[in-house]
Ligand SMILES: NC(=O)C1=CN([C@@H]2O[C@H](COP(=O)(O)OP(=O)(O)OC[C@H]3O[C@@H](n4cnc5c(N)ncnc54)[C@H](OP(=O)(O)O)[C@@H]3O)[C@@H](O)[C@H]2O)C=CC1
Ligand SMILES: Cc1cn([C@H]2C[C@H](O)[C@@H](COP(=O)(O)OP(=O)(O)O[C@H]3O[C@@H](C)C(=O)[C@@H](O)[C@H]3O)O2)c(=O)[nH]c1=O
């Protein structure tokens with residue numbers, strides 16, 4: 376089993392290097408050709424279709440795990456073409472390459488494919504209606520992967536964070552050191568999900584899925600919601616981060632965490648008000664339990680302390 380991991384220096388990609396290693400021969404690729412720490416790896420730029428196909432031909436993986444993506448939600452409003460190339464078109468290219476060779480694809484998508492007007496956790500087949508360019512580009516990738524005919528798992532996750540990388544937790548720790556008062560939106564609800572949990576669940580699901588025959592893998596190809604259990608607002612999440620980080624000695628003083636509305640925090644992109652995802656399909660198909668967002672936060676803070 377040869378596995379090509381794209382985006383090995385992102386939050387999820389970094390964790391996948393470890394979780395996928397026992398599953399086969401792992402070949403890592405990044406846009407720069409270097410891993411975090413500087414070790415060389417393969418080069419894969421999703422913006423360069425020709426080079427991407429050449430890499431696939433040369434490595435000839437049995438499984439492609441695509442953790443690379445354009446993830447700058449606000450900037451995507453001004454760069455929708457770039458976002459769509461990386462998150463949409465490139466995913467179709469990967470899917471078609473895999474379909475032609477009988478290879479499989481693991482891909483990641485987002486809660487931002489939903490408009491957030493829902494009243495209960497979203498299921499995989501609920502109607503999508505992205506509010507912004509990032510969500511539209513990710514939805515294009517989902518559609519392209521499905522249309523490619525490749526055997527695939529598309530894990531829709533949300534609010535990804537961890538001890539490293541660019542994420543909300545690290546922004547809150549930085550602001551907590553700089554300010555006496557944080558103002559955080561309390562009217563957007565979701566499920567903060569550690570990158571490491573996503574990587575571990577991906578590997579656990581793959582151990583089962585790769586052991587199934589082609590017919591069963593085809594029958595189970597599609598989208599699975601993969602998020603922590605429970606739900607909270609960004610304000611709840613920030614409050615918990617500050618409290619736990621202070622208790623763990625990561626920040627000297629705990630700033631006040633004030634609740635504000637989305638209208639009081641203008642951003643270029645609109646974000647869903649409610650994007651909790653129902654993970655029953657993942658649990659039923661792969662027999663996996665998703666821990667609560669509070670358990671996940673305790674793990675990540677513990678890792679940083
Ligand atoms: N972050 C989040 O909150 C969420 C993420 N997701 C999805 O999960 C997946 C993993 O996200 P996450 O790990 O958080 O993302 P990160 O932003 O941490 O990492 C994204 C990676 O993609 C790479 N990348 C960006 N553009 C290109 C390109 N044109 N060619 C090659 N590589 C590129 C970046 O490389 P470089 O370092 O060179 O820029 C980076 O390593 C993505 O599909 C994302 O859409 C879903 C829900 C929430
Ligand atoms: C920094 C800051 C943010 N906010 C708000 C803005 C926003 O509504 C919310 C979260 O901010 P972020 O910039 O981390 O959010 P954002 O970049 O939109 O996070 C999203 O990223 C993409 C890639 C996804 O796929 C989503 O699941 C989600 O994780 O917090 C405040 O209210 N106060 C603050 O001081």
Ligand SMILES: [Mg+2]
Nearest residue numbers: 446447448449
């Ligand atoms: Mg962001």
